Structure formats: C-alpha cells, structure tokens
Amino acid sequence: MKSNSEGLIIDGVVSYIDRDNIDTDQIIPTEYLKSIKKFGYEDYLFDGWRYKDDGKLGIKKEDRDINEDFILNNKPYTESKILLGKDNFGCGSSREHAVWALRDFGIKAVIASSFGDIFYNNCFKNGVLPIKLEKENIERLLDLVKKEAVEFSINLQQRTIHLNDKDKIKFKVDAHLIDRIIFGLDDIDISLKEKDKIMLFEKNRKISKPWIYVNE
Amino acid sequence: MKTLYDKLWEEHHVTQLDSGESLLYIDRHYLHEVTSPQAFEGLSKKNLKPWRLEANIATPDHNVPTTRGTNFDSDQIKDEISKIQVVELDKNCNAFGIKQFDIKSTRQGIVHVIGPELGYTLPGMTIVCGDSHTSTHGALGCLAMGIGTSEVEHVLATQCLKVSKLKNMLVKFEGTPAENVSSKDIVLYFIGLIGTAGGTGYAIEFAGSYIENISVESRMTICNMAIEAGAKVGLIAPDKTTIDYVREKSFLDKETLEKAEDYWSNLRTDDGAIFDNEYIVDVSKIKPQVTWGTSPEMVVNYDGEIPTPMNVSEDNKKNIELARNYMGIQDESKLSDLVFDKVFIGSCTNSRIEDLRQAAEIVKGKTVADNITEAIVVPGSGMVKEQAEMEGLDKIFREAGFIWRDPGCSMCLGMNPDQLKPYERCASTSNRNFEGRQGYLGRTHLMSPLMAAYTAINGTVGEPS
Numbered sequence: 040m041k042s043n044s045e046g047l048i049i050d051g052v053v054s055y056i057d058r059d060n061i062d063t064d065q066i067i068p069t070e071y072l073k074s075i076k077k078f079g080y081e082d083y084l085f086d087g088w089r090y091k092d093d094g095k096l097g098i099k100k101e102d103r104d105i106n107e108d109f110i111l112n113n114k115p116y117t118e119s120k121i122l123l124g125k126d127n128f129g130c131g132s133s134r135e136h137a138v139w140a141l142r143d144f145g146i147k148a149v150i151a152s153s154f155g156d157i158f159y160n161n162c163f164k165n166g167v168l169p170i171k172l173e174k175e176n177i178e179r180l181l182d183l184v185k186k187e188a189v190e191f192s193i194n195l196q197q198r199t200i201h202l203n204d205k206d207k208i209k210f211k212v213d214a215h216l217i218d219r220i221i222f223g224l225d226d227i228d229i230s231l232k233e234k235d236k237i238m239l240f241e242k243n244r245k246i247s248k249p250w251i252y253v254n255e
Numbered sequence: 256m257k258t259l260y261d262k263l264w265e266e267h268h269v270t271q272l273d274s275g276e277s278l279l280y281i282d283r284h285y286l287h288e289v290t291s292p293q294a295f296e297g298l299s300k301k302n303l304k305p306w307r308l309e310a311n312i313a314t315p316d317h318n319v320p321t322t323r324g325t326n327f328d329s330d331q332i333k334d335e336i337s338k339i340q341v342v343e344l345d346k347n348c349n350a351f352g353i354k355q356f357d358i359k360s361t362r363q364g365i366v367h368v369i370g371p372e373l374g375y376t377l378p379g380m381t382i383v384c385g386d387s388h389t390s391t392h393g394a395l396g397c398l399a400m401g402i403g404t405s406e407v408e409h410v411l412a413t414q415c416l417k418v419s420k421l422k423n424m425l426v427k428f429e430g431t432p433a434e435n436v437s438s439k440d441i442v443l444y445f446i447g448l449i450g451t452a453g454g455t456g457y458a459i460e461f462a463g464s465y466i467e468n469i470s471v472e473s474r475m476t477i478c479n480m481a482i483e484a485g486a487k488v489g490l491i492a493p494d495k496t497t498i499d500y501v502r503e504k505s506f507l508d509k510e511t512l513e514k515a516e517d518y519w520s521n522l523r524t525d526d527g528a529i530f531d532n533e534y535i536v537d538v539s540k541i542k543p544q545v546t547w548g549t550s551p552e553m554v555v556n557y558d559g560e561i562p563t564p565m566n567v568s569e570d571n572k573k574n575i576e577l578a579r580n581y582m583g584i585q586d587e588s589k590l591s592d593l594v595f596d597k598v599f600i601g602s603c604t605n606s607r608i609e610d611l612r613q614a615a616e617i618v619k620g621k622t623v624a625d626n627i628t629e630a631i632v633v634p635g636s637g638m639v640k641e642q643a644e645m646e647g648l649d650k651i652f653r654e655a656g657f658i659w660r661d662p663g664c665s666m667c668l669g670m671n672p673d674q675l676k677p678y679e680r681c682a683s684t685s686n687r688n689f690e691g692r693q694g695y696l697g698r699t700h701l702m703s704p705l706m707a708a709y710t711a712i713n714g715t716v717g718e719p720s
Binding site: 060064068069070072073077093097127131136153154155157165214218229231233237244248251252254 | 269270272273274275276278280282283289290292293296297301303306307309317318334336337339340343377379380385386387401402403404405406408409412413414415417419451452455456482483485486487506507511512514515518550552573574577668669670677687689690691692695696
C-alpha cells in the first residue's frame with residue numbers, strides 16, 4: 040500500500056473469478072492447513088484451480104503441473120493486487136489461512152457483492168480490504184476487466200475505487216474496520232486497555248453464574 | 256421484548272469500544288490442532304498467558320488417523336506434517352496448562368461432539384472455537400460461533416471477542432416429518448430454500464413444534480449447519496429436553512445444577528420480540544434431501560430432477576454448469592441414476608450415537624453393494640464409540656461390510672488419510688460438498704445417516720425404509 044496526498048491507495052492489476060460462492064476450501068484447500076506457520080501460503084492460493092495436479096504442503100510451484108487457463112497464472116495477473124469476485128465470497132470454513140494465502144500472493148483488496156461473515160472479519164486482521172458493492176456494479180466491473188487487463192486504484196480514506204481517470208465507484212465500510220488496515224491496529228492491545236472492565240465483569244459473573252467456573 | 260440472541264448478547268456484554276464494536280465475554284473456548292498453533296505462537300511473542308485457563312478445552316480431531324487403535328500416541332502419526340500439528344497441540348497445551356483430551360484419551364473426539372457430551376457446553380454460555388461448525392453448540396441454547404485464528408489468540412489473551420451484533424432471524428419448523436426424514440434433511444432443505452448466503456449477518460433461532468419434539472442431538476445437526484446457510488450463529492432455546500440432556504452429562508454438583516436450571520428454564524425469546532427476518536417451514540412436506548452439486552444449497556429431493564443450465568435463471572446458469580461438470584453429471588437426470596463408490600458416516604454434523612443407531616437400523620442384516628469400494632463409519636468421539644460398541648452397532652456395521660473406525664473428523668475434510676480419490680463419488684453425512692473437500696477431485700453428495708446407510712446397501716440413493 041502506498042500513500043499520496045489524497046490518502047492511502049491500493050492500486051494494481053485486477054484479476055477476477057466469475058463465479059458465486061467461492062468457499063475458503065477453494066481459496067486454500069485443507070491440505071495446506073497442516074502448516075503451523077502464519078506465512079508462506081502464496082503458492083497454494085486457489086490450488087485446485089491453479090494447478091492440474093494434487094499438491095502437498097511444501098511442494099514448490101516449479102514442480103507443479105500449472106493450469107495455464109487459470110487467471111492468476113498469466114501475466115499481468117500474476118502481479119494482481121485486487122481480486123474481483125461475485126456473491127458470497129469466502130463462505131464456508133473459518134480458516135484464516137484463506138486470507139493469509141491471498142495476502143501472501145499480494146492481494147490487498149477483494150471486491151465482491153457479499154462475503155462470508157467469518158472470512159470478512161479475518162480480512163481486516165491481516166491487512167486485506169474486502170469491499171462490498173451492489174451486484175450491478177460487480178457486473179459492470181466484470182465486463183470491464185474481462186475485456187482487457189486493467190488497473191484500479193482504491194483510495195481507502197475516500198472509500199473510492201477509481202476505474203480510470205474518469206470513473207469511480209464509492210464503497211462503504213465501517214470506519215473502525217478500515218482504520219485497522221490504515222493504522223495497522225492490534226486488537227489485543229486495544230482490548231487489554233479494558234482489562235479492568237473485563238476483570239470486574241468476570242468477578243460479578245463468578246457470583247451470578249457459578250456453574251461456569253466450577254473447577255476454578 | 257428481546258430475542259434469545261439479544262439476551263445472550265447483553266448477558267455477556269462487557270463494554271463498548273470507541274470503534275463501536277463490543278467486547279463480548281467468552282465462557283468456553285474450544286481448541287483443536289489446526290487453527291490454534293499460530294495463536295499460541297502469537298501469545299508467546301507478546302509474552303501473554305491465557306486469561307482464564309479453565310475456559311479452554313482442547314482436543315486433536317482434524318488430523319488424527321482413524322485406524323490407530325488404542326495406546327496410539329501423537330508421534331506415531333505417519334504423515335509427518337499432520338504429526339507436527341498434533342504434537343504442537345500437545346506441546347502448547349502442556350506449556351500453557353490447557354486441559355486437553357489428547358489422542359490417547361478415551362474421551363478424545365471431534366471438538367463439537369465432545370464439548371456437549373462431557374458437560375463442558377452448558378446453556379446460556381458464549382462459546383467460540385477456531386472452527387466454523389462451532390454453531391453446533393447453539394443447540395443447547397448457547398451463543399456459539401466460529402472464529403479465525405487471530406480471534407483465537409484474542410480470546411486466549413483477553414477472554415473476550417471483539418464483535419458487532421448480528422441481526423435476528425427466526426426459523427420455525429412446524430409439523431411432523433415423514434419417518435425417513437431426519438433433522439439433516441430438514442436443515443439441507445432449509446439451506447436449499449434460503450441459499451448459502453441467506454443467513455449471512457444473522458443469528459438464526461430455530462424454533463417451532465418440530466424443534467420442540469426432537470432430541471438435543473438432532474438439534475445439534477441443525478445448528479451445526481447454520482453456517483452452511485451463511486449464519487455464524489444458530490441457536491435453540493433451552494427447554495426440558497435440553498435440561499434433561501445436560502443433567503445426564505453434567506459434572507456439576509446437585510446444588511449448583513439446580514441453581515443453573517432455574518436460570519436456563521427462563522432463557523428464551525420474549526413473546527412478541529421482533530426478528531429482522533422470519534421463515535416458517537412445514538416439515539411434513541419435506542422428502543429426504545441429497546445434494547447434487549458443489550455447494551450445500553445445490554440440494555434436491557432424493558427423487559427429484561438434477562437442475563440443468565436449461566431450467567434455471569440466467570445468472571445461475573454458470574454455477575449449475577460448473578457444478579455439473581465437477582460432479583461428473585452428464586446424461587443422468589436424477590440422483591438415483593448416479594452410481595456411488597464410497598460411503599462416509601461421520602463428522603461433527605452426524606456422528607453421534609443417535610445418527611449411528613439410525614444408520615445401523617437400515618444396515619442390519621444387509622450387505623454393502625458391490626459398487627461401493629469402501630463404506631466407513633467414524634464415531635464422533637471415544638464416548639460415542641464406546642456406547643455404540645456396547646449396543647453392538649459396530650458388529651452390525653462390520654457384518655454388513657462397513658469399516659468401523661476410531662474417532663475424528665476423518666473424511667469430512669480429509670486432513671487425515673481418509674480421502675476420496677479423484678472422481679470417486681461419495682455418499683456423505685458431512686456438511687460441505689465443496690470441490691475437493693473430501694479429497695482432490697472427489698465428488699461429495701451430502702445426505703442424512705439414513706440415506707447414506709441406504710446408499711451403502713443399495714449402491715445408489717433411493718427411498719430409505
């Protein structure tokens with residue numbers, strides 16, 4: 040992400056996957072969830088579609104049977120920073136690995152008409168911006184990106200997607216969520232500022248609901 | 256006038272943050288080996304300890320082999336990478352002092368199966384786990400939801416979840432279903448009705464005469480799959496059935512339990528509470544359901560037509576085409592035309608004793624069809640396995656040609672060696688028919704334990720009787 044006089048900007052080539060209900064099993068298959076690391080998932084993003092063979096954790100991209108038809112295997116999409124999806128993107132499993140794989144590949148923003156709830160939350164914790172747009176706008180963008188490879192520029196502070204010099208689309212996102220990306224806030228630090236309130240709450244709960252704390 | 260979800264939310268609300276989000280106090284946190292290692296690592300890096308140790312219960316389930324027998328330890332897992340993950344959970348639980356039902360324990364099992372059966376899930380609790388099927392626990396009147404690994408770390412560190420409130424949806428299942436229709440069919444039917452994004456942003460309360468009349472185990476199957484309708488939270492108000500169940504499983508002393516029961520008995524949605532969305536479903540008309548495609552919403556009556564790109568709306572054509580191709584559906588017009596290769600009875604959706612009893616009833620005295628190369632039954636936990644063996648269910652399955660396994664998530668997602676081979680067609684009691692879910696290029700059809708058992712015997716789906 041870079042900054043200019045108008046604020047934080049995500050710009051880059053837009054790749055797209057024209058289908059609904061892309062579940063997190065497609066974004067990263069179960070096999071790769073065996074890793075105990077938080078990084079290093081870039082080569083496994085969309086594994087089932089990106090390759091023509093069955094992958095294993097640790098296998099190198101060079102040793103795979105690449106599916107040349109899949110968008111992320113073709114230039115300039117190999118450098119994509121923005122991914123365009125459709126309805127219910129990231130549904131299914133809670134695996135945060137799905138966001139880690141997008142992040143590690145270099146995707147900084149995902150645009151779709153709706154998202155799975157857990158995936159949506161996970162995005163903000165890893166610096167990936169999910170943008171919800173109306174279906175009509177998604178169709179319009181799909182038409183645009185299907186014609187030729189294009190770059191969008193997303194202004195985080197202004198909440199705008201600049202399609203070119205003339206056209207832009209406004210989007211909405213809760214301020215507290217986008218702030219997490221803009222300022223890289225740490226949730227645990229924020230919550231632990233409320234330590235006293237949590238302790239007091241817990242103290243009272245131990246009295247009112249003792250069955251929860253029976254062996255403590 | 257408040258809904259059950261509203262009440263549980265308020266009951267656990269610690270404070271509102273500047274951001275507008277809330278800190279919600281978490282009573283119970285379940286952990287398994289897949290989504291916890293990075294959270295423990297983060298905790299260590301920050302030099303933090305778990306806020307309340309006793310809130311946490313761990314067990315390995317996703318990676319564990321189901322052919323391990325007794326006295327099998329984590330370091331005996333053959334898949335080196337799976338082994339690292341299970342051993343890592345052992346290490347983390349030891350280092351942080353978290354209670355674990357480890358791979359050797361007779362109480363180990365799928366985390367969502369062992370929680371309720373060991374008495375750790377109690378009505379009125381907030382429960383989280385790094386697993387989307389945490390919604391299962393809502394069946395006991397809990398506010399339970401799946402979370403990501405960053406949130407697992409956050410809950411360990413603060414005992415709270417940082418969240419915004421969901422909207423309220425009421426789903427009333429009314430009437431009495433046909434005998435061969437189970438709660439799995441009903442939840443699949445419902446997902447077909449509202450779609451896999453239909454519940455996004457909602458907490459769904461399931462109610463109605465059907466819900467009132469079914470067991471806690473059947474209710475768990477429904478809440479389990481709320482996430483397949485897009486809802487993080489599915490819940491059912493505790494009633495006498497719930498309290499009887501909890502009383503049987505509980506390790507609480509009599510006095511504490513009685514005090515709790517007073518509270519639980521009054522924990523329900525107020526009359527006249529307003530929901531943001533409501534559905535009423537007449538379950539008497541529902542037939543056994545089987546999925547044909549690659550999303551749980553792609554579901555039809557077992558004897559219904561498989562959709563073709565010709566008979567659906569324009570914007571759905573592509574989804575249908577992609578799913579048909581992946582599933583290897585060509586000229587077949589009905590599900591009963593498809594020939595199956597494997598059968599999987601198990602998963603956090605359908606691996607409890609009641610599920611195994613229903614399946615065994617169908618299987619009893621019969622033999623697995625010739626075209627079925629493997630039919631496996633994977634009990635959800637050590638306790639379920641013990642109970643089933645005591646009732647002789649293992650014998651019924653074995654005699655029919657099924658393989659009787661040790662507990663774990665198994666072929667629901669194939670992180671252990673239980674996987675489909677490319678193009679194999681599987682009758683599965685699990686919850687997701689996504690591409691590659693049960694193994695690379697594998698083809699999953701979701702159904703009830705009854706239908707899966709019938710398919711094992713018949714080789715194709717049909718009317719279970």
